[in-house]
Amino acid sequence: MTALTIGAFLSLSGKHARFGRQARLGLEVWNAANPALNLLIRDDHSDPAILRAGFRDLADDCDLLLGPYSTHLTRTAARLAAEHDRLLWNHGGSGDDVEASHPGHLISILTPTSQYATPFLHHLATTNPVPLCIVTGKGSFGRQVSDGAEMTAHSLGLSTVRLGPEDDLASVDMTQPWALLCAGAFEEDIDTIKHARRLPVPPRVVGAVAAGVHEFGQALDDPRGVYGIGQWFPGTTPSPQLGLDEPTFLHAYRERAGVLPDYPAVQAVAAATIATHCATITANPTRQALWQSAADLETTTLFGAFKIDPHTGTQLGHQPTLIQWESTGPTPL
Template identity: 50%
Template sequence: MTSLRVGACLSLTGPYARFGVQAAVGLDAWRRLDGGAEVLLEDDGGDRARVPAALRTLAGRCDLLLGPYSTGLTRTAVAVIGESAGLLWNHGGAGDDVQAAAPGHVVSVLTPASRYAEPFLHVLAHRDAPRPLCIVTGVGSFARQVGAGARFRAGELGIEVLEEPHGREWDLLCAGSFEEDVAAVTRARGEERPPRMICAVAAGVREFGDVVAAPEGVHGVAQWFPGRAAAVDLGPTEADLLDACAALTGGTPDYPGVQAAAAAALAVHCARAGGGVDRETLWAVAAALDCATLFGRFRIDPVTGLQTGHDTVLVRWTADGLGR
């Protein structure tokens, strides 16, 4: 197969630029390692109204399509792709409803939002004396789905969930936009009786430590963290991608960059293994996969495309920075 053109709709500007730029770096690093693919980008500006045109532009120029970052933007992208003969590789929309919205048209690599908080809840459940948990969610659908999934799983694990701590010892889970999580954590730590343990989705990226004073002790949820991956079945190794990213930026990427690279690696693998880039061929190969990439395990529901194999990672801030 000749060189493949991979197109990605990303927020290179706008409210999600901190994540879209990381995804762009991850794709550039992956392209350099793959050697047999081109990457074309369209900036959606973090604006849902710009996503359809960006996707259609890419569809006319590319063999494989990667969606945007954020559940909201991805929802728009899925609506567009569901009305076409195309297939979208979803690396940026964790919402359960989004992942399953267009069966046969969307392949997702992310742990769904409803399972996001599971590693933190397992830590809470296995303590000698579990404390009540307060769950604070933002206004978006991603946040609501994380919260709903956490409440359901907490009930299964025997963790009491409260709306307010009412003077009791308590723990806190925050799920919202980056800004919403930062505000919720800051507010909770200023309480007369602050939570004993805090976990925030936003704390899973390094920028959290730039905007929250003394983040030590705060847990985060990440789709990926360095050192997790072992052997890979397809695509670059974690070490190779990290080296390539370091050559581009001088630093280590957060999970938005790695999940985009993994989606691209999976997309080109399916095209090459199937010998074509039509939707039916790509879907058939992807639906049959149960494999490891640098991002972790990949396995989808063969009917809906919902990611079932990948798990999130619990991370924690220390005096040395973000770690596991």
């Protein structure tokens, strides 16, 4: 087989650049460990119109296509992959509707969005089962996290109140101990937590998607006690069956960036690892052959477990990670 070329649109500028750049750096570290493979990365500027305009050219230049970062952009990329009869390896769009949107054309390595809050809710139900206020951010990501959280909370016997992005926390009668779950964009979660802490009765327990990344510690004056929910965190995965192990990757990433990565970098590396493994064992990287290879695969990478629904491409094996911020930093639970 000739050298494989792996291509990806990533947000190197625009509103998703914080994590798109991490994904690029993660892939560059991975490529340095796999120099026989070619890597092409183009900037989508966090703009689906730019993604649409350049998708065909990138697809023509690549054997394997990795998706962009964000559910919104992945929704566009998945539709384009189906239109051009290509397979897209999804590492950046966890929305339930996206993961199951194009069977045969989209394979996801991410835990679906509706399951994001599951570890936090189980922890809350067993340690501090107080009423839960769920604050939903703008966009489908926040709605799907909140929908799944609400359903899981009720199954665990937790009572809930649901607020939208325009609702005021102060309007809710929280005179008794309560818990807060923020499901929005990074900046939305930070603002919600700051506001909640200023209330006459602040939340006893706080969980947030934003708290699952290292930058949370700089964005909030005192992050101690806050629970973070994410797809991955350092120290949470055992030695993998495929690809780089976590210590090797973290060392190489820190050497380049000066800091540890967040989960966008690691999930991009996992997608590239799985995609190239499937291409190698089939020796025939057609869409159909790659799909079947992935559907038959059950393995682990530095990101965690991989197993998809063979009919939809939705991720079944990977589980989200729960951390708690302490005075020394975030600690996995």
